[in-house]
Amino acid sequence: MPEQAPPASAATASTCGEGRVVLEARGVDKTYQMEGLEVRALRGVDLRICEGRMLAVMGPSGSGKSTLMHIIGLLDRPTAGSVRVEGEEVSHMAPNELAAVRNKRIGFVFQSFNLLPRTSALANVELPLVYAGVGGGERARRARESLERIGLGDRLGHFSSQLSGGQQQRVAIARALVTEPSIVLADEPTGNLDSRSGVEVMSILQDLNRQGITIIVVTHDPRVAQHAERIVHLSDGRIVRHEIVEDRTCADDEMAEILARAEEE
């Protein structure tokens, strides 16, 4: 299939002013082949994400949100179009080069936590460092620091099955952070959580964003999206709307409100 030229005017993409573009998709198409049937999951997506920003991706089920995350997270390749990470074109990289860029720059958080069961929180968080070839002592130290950073320093030895859903998602965030990525991609991170744990998780993501990490979060939930600075709406594989969040939810305020209400009850 010939590579499609990116549209001349990327009218829907934001510019970063003085800031750097950390991720850029141009004219991205993704077509899945399923038993002779073609599923067009993305159609001509243009998206720029500026360093240090927090972006939410919304859209109905099947609109291509996860596909977009996989492509900008270098877990999958587009059928056409280009993807750049920190200015570097990745479309033509070999799998091992892609993996190197991904492991160095990008952390992932998924809806279903994806932790190893009957394995301690510490060992789960160490895992990306095992793949990166980091030695045992340093591995444990960095994993501990990462868990302390998200407030789980007292749960290092707990198995994932001994933790609440919210705590498991926090372990997953610690695992995403342990390699010190500049970008965190979270695909419906609050989807399996009760509302209070969901707010906790969003509060952590917002905190990390304040510390300079670029965050992209997929969500169904308009309240979750209000934590971001900008919302991209997908429909049927296309970006149909960019929205600037005027009154961004401050997770800490909302958290205080929820905790106060829980105490009253």
Ligand SMILES: Nc1ncnc2c1ncn2[C@@H]1O[C@H](COP(=O)(O)OP(=O)(O)O)[C@@H](O)[C@H]1O
């Ligand atoms: N691995 C795959 N093989 C075939 N079709 C897929 C695959 N992954 C996703 N799709 C299809 O692509 C479309 C977009 O899916 P997805 O990106 O998962 O949407 P969302 O995350 O918004 O629910 C859907 O029609 C889905 O069925």
Ligand SMILES: [Mg+2]
């Ligand atoms: Mg999805």
